[in-house]
Amino acid sequence: MTRVLILGFDGATWDLITPLIAQDMLPTFKNLMEESTWGYMESTVPPMTIPAWISMFSGLHPEQMCMFDLNKIVIKGEIVESRIFNSNDSKGNLIWDFLSRENLKSLILNIPGTFPPYPIEGHLIGLDYTPMENCTYPEELEKVLETEHDLTRMRENQKQLHEKEEIALGAIQEEERTILRILTSFSERFSYDAIFIRFGIPDHVSHQSIRDDEMKKCHILMDTMLRTVLDSIEYEYLFLVSDHGIRKEDTVFYVNRYLEKLGYSRPSFALRMFAYLKLLLDSIVGVQKTNQVFDKVLHFFMRGKSVFVQDRLEMGESAAFAFSAVPTHFCPFYVVDKTRKDEIIGALRKNKYIKDIQKVDCTEYGPSAILESCYPISVKPSLREVSAESRWVHDMRAIFLVHGKNIKKGCRLDCSIYDISPTVLHVLGLPIPDIMKGRVLTEILEETSEIRKRDPQYVPSTYYAPGVEEGKIKDTIKNLKIQGKI
Numbered sequence: 058m059t060r061v062l063i064l065g066f067d068g069a070t071w072d073l074i075t076p077l078i079a080q081d082m083l084p085t086f087k088n089l090m091e092e093s094t095w096g097y098m099e100s101t102v103p104p105m106t107i108p109a110w111i112s113m114f115s116g117l118h119p120e121q122m123c124m125f126d127l128n129k130i131v132i133k134g135e136i137v138e139s140r141i142f143n144s145n146d147s148k149g150n151l152i153w154d155f156l157s158r159e160n161l162k163s164l165i166l167n168i169p170g171t172f173p174p175y176p177i178e179g180h181l182i183g184l185d186y187t188p189m190e191n192c193t194y195p196e197e198l199e200k201v202l203e204t205e206h207d208l209t210r211m212r213e214n215q216k217q218l219h220e221k222e223e224i225a226l227g228a229i230q231e232e233e234r235t236i237l238r239i240l241t242s243f244s245e246r247f248s249y250d251a252i253f254i255r256f257g258i259p260d261h262v263s264h265q266s267i268r269d270d271e272m273k274k275c276h277i278l279m280d281t282m283l284r285t286v287l288d289s290i291e292y293e294y295l296f297l298v299s300d301h302g303i304r305k306e307d308t309v310f311y312v313n314r315y316l317e318k319l320g321y322s323r324p325s326f327a328l329r330m331f332a333y334l335k336l337l338l339d340s341i342v343g344v345q346k347t348n349q350v351f352d353k354v355l356h357f358f359m360r361g362k363s364v365f366v367q368d369r370l371e372m373g374e375s376a377a378f379a380f381s382a383v384p385t386h387f388c389p390f391y392v393v394d395k396t397r398k399d400e401i402i403g404a405l406r407k408n409k410y411i412k413d414i415q416k417v418d419c420t421e422y423g424p425s426a427i428l429e430s431c432y433p434i435s436v437k438p439s440l441r442e443v444s445a446e447s448r449w450v451h452d453m454r455a456i457f458l459v460h461g462k463n464i465k466k467g468c469r470l471d472c473s474i475y476d477i478s479p480t481v482l483h484v485l486g487l488p489i490p491d492i493m494k495g496r497v498l499t500e501i502l503e504e505t506s507e508i509r510k511r512d513p514q515y516v517p518s519t520y521y522a523p524g525v526e527e528g529k530i531k532d533t534i535k536n537l538k539i540q541g542k543i
């Protein structure tokens with residue numbers, strides 16, 4: 058039996074699930090909620106996919122890892138380099154790294170930020186945010202995926218995303234079904250102490266379509282997938298989670314346009330031309346229709362480059378810029394010319410659409426601040442500062458549900474994304490590194506149960522560090538002394 062199953066639906070929110078339950082459309086979610094403790098879970102700031110999953114599985118705040126977006130942006134003088142965050146930025150700090158040190162076996166399937174794969178006790182398979190090649194540990198698993206689960210077809214589907222909307226939605230559904238088949242077949246064939254599995258919906262769908270009927274279809278698929286998981290995997294504890302929620306917004310704030318007007322930032326020549334073209338199209342066919350085609354055209358034009366900020370700005374003429382992979386109400390803000398940091402942040406504070414600016418202290422790389430706006434912040438080219446556009450955006454309210462042995466039924470409990478790792482370690486009977494930001498959610502456990510009576514045990518972060526067996530023993534002894542047990 059799997060001791061802990063952590064099942065994630067990227068972008069899932071109770072705000073969409075509960076109304077569909079009321080219409081009797083999601084029977085599996087309905088039954089599971091009645092048998093579980095569940096509530097809203099506050100995501101990371103910003104609520105972005107890679108930092109949120111990594112914070113969930115490390116218990117660390119994005120500031121502790123300088124990870125606030127999909128992209129790692131390093132500024133050296135006037136040189137700006139960016140790439141997608143990968144496992145080299147977080148490995149060693151994640152919960153399955155700790156389980157490996159305790160010889161507990163994990164399956165990690167489709168968790169963002171786990172590419173390139175690296176040795177753990179068990180199996181690691183990265184799919185989203187990877188080239189879908191050399192994406193497994195051990196290496197030979199890739200052959201199994203190719204022959205038994207048509208990884209080649211998944212690679213083709215990946216290419217179709219961002220092209221034609223109808224095909225993309227079909228490709229998303231096919232990809233989810235394949236991941237589900239990999240999960241059921243691996244859990245049948247191997248035994249794991251912990252399984253970490255993430256499905257990309259509804260996040261993927263929200264970035265492809267604004268249509269409510271597509272979102273409804275996506276939730277019905279989620280419900281049948283959940284049914285299959287519950288029927289095929291025996292577990293002691295199930296944690297059902299998302300990394301952030303989603304919600305529809307009607308206005309977008311183009312913060313880099315404001316910086317451009319103040320002379321702090323200058324888009325590349327190509328993007329300036331796009332901004333003019335967009336404005337022209339807006340006046341002919343309307344903003345909403347323009348956005349539908351514009352996103353695809355921009356994506357096609359910027360193939361392979363769209364995530365790289367250095368291709369979007371005239372670097373020599375930009376003292377600062379905001380950048381995030383998708384719009385949310387929060388956006389990382391980077392100052393290239395550090396001598397002007399206070400001046401530029403001071404100017405931003407005067408903008409009526411900016412609610413708050415949180416300074417960030419990342420020494421090596423990362424943003425200087427996180428901007429919070431009353432509208433979702435887009436970093437795409439625009440000649441308007443604010444524009445009326447409907448879109449799904451990431452929301453701070455993720456989902457949390459826990460079901461299983463000694464777990465209270467039909468209870469409500471809101472929590473934070475940082476609470477997942479300490480709680481999972483506690484239910485597995487393992488100590489919690491004191492560097493973790495969250496807490497053990499003891500309220501989920503029945504008052505009379507043995508596990509509820511057991512106090513969480515905290516240890517220094519070196520406890521799980523590789524190659525420090527001696528230090529680990531010393532730390533344990535030290536901790537037991539502190540607790541007065543020896």
Ligand SMILES: [Zn+2]
Pocket residue numbers: 067068105106107260300301
């Ligand atoms: Zn996400």
